[in-house]
Amino acid sequence: MQYLINAAIKGIIEGFTEFLPISSTGHLVLVREMFPLAAPARAVALNNLFDIVVQFPAVLAIFILYRRRLWDSVSSLPQRQESQRFWFGICLAFLPLAAIGIVLKDKIEKHLMHPVPVAIALIVGGLLLLLIERSRAQHRFEKAEHVPVAIAALIGFFQALALMPGTSRSGATIVGGRLSGLSRNPVRATP
Numbered sequence: 001m002q003y004l005i006n007a008a009i010k011g012i013i014e015g016f017t018e019f020l021p022i023s024s025t026g027h028l029v030l031v032r033e034m035f036p037l038a039a040p041a042r043a044v045a046l047n048n049l050f051d052i053v054v055q056f057p058a059v060l061a062i063f064i065l066y067r068r069r070l071w072d073s074v075s076s077l078p079q080r081q082e083s084q085r086f087w088f089g090i091c092l093a094f095l096p097l098a099a100i101g102i103v104l105k106d107k108i109e110k111h112l113m114h115p116v117p118v119a120i121a122l123i124v125g126g127l128l129l130l131l132i133e134r135s136r137a138q139h140r141f142e143k144a145e146h147v148p149v150a151i152a153a154l155i156g157f158f159q160a161l162a163l164m165p166g167t168s169r170s171g172a173t174i175v176g177g178r179l180s181g182l183s184r185n186p187v188r189a190t191p
Contacts, residue, residue: 003037003038006035006037007035007037007050009031009035010028010037010050010054011054013027013028013031014027014028014054014055014058015057015058018055018058019058020168021125021129021168021170021171021174022125022126022168022171023118023121023122023125023162023166023167023168023169023171024055024168025055025165025166026118026122026165026168028047028051028054029113029114029115029118029165029166030118032047037050073086074087082145082146083145085145085148085149086144086145086147088149088152089151089152089153092149092152092156093152093153093156093159094156095153095156096153096156096157096159096160097156097159097162100160100163104163108163108165112164112165113165117164117165117166118166119166120166121165121166121167122166124167125166125167125168125172128171128175129171132175132178132179135178137178137181138181139181139182139183139184140181140182141180141182142183144182147180147182151180151181151182154180155177155180155182157176158172158175158176158177159172159176160172
């Protein structure tokens with residue numbers, strides 16, 4: 001029963017941190033020893049699986065929230081250059097993360113998936129977000145569909161910083177986007 005309670009606590013932590021520009025996985029790493037999901041012999045494998053599966057509802061929520069905007073963009077791919085640039089930019093921004101992740105996966109898991117490096121990354125990420133927030137960067141792009149492909153690739157490299165456990169993927173993307181001239185103002189999802 002204790003393992004189920006621990007899983008619920010970790011689920012609450014994940015839910016609270018997932019939609020903020022802080023690393024939800026980093027927070028889960030910090031609480032692994034306090035809230036084990038199984039006996040020590042099985043804990044590592046179960047923690048890794050839990051960290052992956054518990055993020056699915058957050059991804060699903062994004063698709064539900066932005067379903068109309070995503071559908072409009074996908075359905076207009078053959079006709080609208082703006083939609084083509086958006087989806088090409090999304091794919092291009094993903095490539096640095098995937099390539100670096102494949103190359104460094106074992107080193108990251110061996111050396112960085114521990115509380116001290118995670119805590120350092122959380123602190124540094126928070127400070128960077130505060131500095132970016134205080135900056136008076138010029139806004140050149142109001143919508144993701146307006147971002148040039150080269151800027152999307154640059155933002156992808158910033159997103160790859162999230163391979164460092166404790167570094168928020170959304171936080172790194174925000175920093176990269178703001179430094180690249182993206183507006184801070186969100187475009188509202190249409191229901």
